[in-house]
Amino acid sequence: MKRRKFIKATGASAIAVTGVSPLLTWACSESKSSDTLLKEQALLAFKRFEEVWDFQDFWKRGNTFDACLVFVDALQKRWSEDKEVVAIQEKVGKMLEENLAFFNSYDPGTLWADDFGWWGLMALNARKHLLRTGNKELADKYLKLSTDLCWEYKKKTAYDHSETGNPVLHGCRNGDANGDSLGVKNTVTNVLLFLLSSRIYRLSLAESWPDNEKYLDMAYRQWLWFNEWFELDSYQYLKELSTSGALVQERPMAFVEGSTYQDKIHPPWAEGWVWTGDQGMLVAALTDMLAIKNELSIYLTTKNSDAEFDVKAYESRIRDLIKLIGQGVKNALIADVDGIIREAPCLSSFGPEHGRDYLAGRGIMMRYLGSEEERTLIDVDVSENIRKTVKAIWETRDKTNNQFRAEFTSRENDALYVGQFRELWGLADDVHEWDIKSMKEKK
Secondary structure, X not given: OOHHHHHHHHHHHHHHHHHHHHHHHHHHHOOHHHHHHHHHHHHHHHHXXXXXXXXXXXXXXXXXXHHHHHHHHHHXXXXXXXXXXXXXXXXXXXXXXHHHHHHHOOOHXXXXXXHHHHHHHHHHHHHHHHHHOOOHHHHHHHHHHHHHHHHHHHHHHHEOOOOOOOOOOOOEOOOEOOOOOOOOOOHHHHHHHHHHHHHHHHHHHHHOOOOOHHHHHHHHHHHHHHHHHHHOHHHOOEEEOOOOOEEXXXXXXXXXXXXXXXXXXXXXXXXXOOOHHHHHHHXXXXXXXXXXXXXXXXXXXXXXXXXXXXHHHHHHHHXXXXXXXXXXXXXXXXXXXXXXXXXXXXXXXXXXXOHHXXXXXXHHHHHHHOOHHHHHHOOOOOHHHHHHHHHHHHHOOEOOOOEOOOOOOOHHHHHHHHHHHHHHHOOOOOOOOOXXXXXXXXX
């Protein structure tokens, strides 16, 4: 499949497939006619995804298939006896066989730190799906991909083990596994290691794995990295809105002498840049850290890593951060004019350099904030906003093939939203559309 066809076909499809998943849960009380319509839309969304999923872009293949797995799990829970739904579960199993072959066709040394994060998370969901359908052999291979390859590579080659970081030590760089490029310590790379570590650790608890403390240790290290940055108010890595709530920026920056956080490339940075996807993944990782607070307390006190660890203060801090980001999403990433979820109007996300990557952010955010655990903790109700967003995606699709669009709102409302965001955030670009036509082809 040619590159641009993939961008047009798959990017927005992932948004819709992801958005439909929480919608399936929230729609349980609807009438039978609404239920039938929802199922028809869901089946058509999968059909379109099935037509475009087999492409060569590495990280997006992992991320979009992760969305697919969340989606088919929701389908199975909603219509477990439906013949078409059963058939979809079998199709996904065959797709996962092809996906593993695709991953193994790459030299791991050429992959980037975030690649391992996306595929490691997808592999955990793949294992869950495969165990449910009885394919333990393939499930075991995906578990090894997640733990023995993806997590180990991020730990060994991307995590900064040095003691030279300033003003915050450690963190994870988005470089390649061969070490030819160090990359930058942006949010997505760090939150992927954070979330992958916390998810593997929670799985290890549920299944009583031996030698699982290394995952807890890394999750805690990543928590410390984020929290220390957040406590440095002068740098505004977690930037508060002018009303209430806050959003985490695309990367931490510190323009002071001796700082190791001044790199404006990989990809090109601009002041005020914030991405939807980061918000959802960070809330998910914080949710995990809340769930394992007791295990963490025992680990830190018995290992003498932090004998003064206060689990109550830790819990309070995490709950506050989750609510703060939840309010930030509600106030700044949802348009007052129509209630639809938007990408923050930052040219860095929309422009020709890397917009093809940041297009998926809204879907990623909905995927995580739509999860029951996170939904309870964020302390804001975005269910109606997800409904409106999915409805807008559906109504603006190409009806000839059910292809979804990257943009699904009106320019007039977009302009009003830019004003809303600028007032809350202090910065905004007058940007409405992804500049896909002039984007550089990815080799």
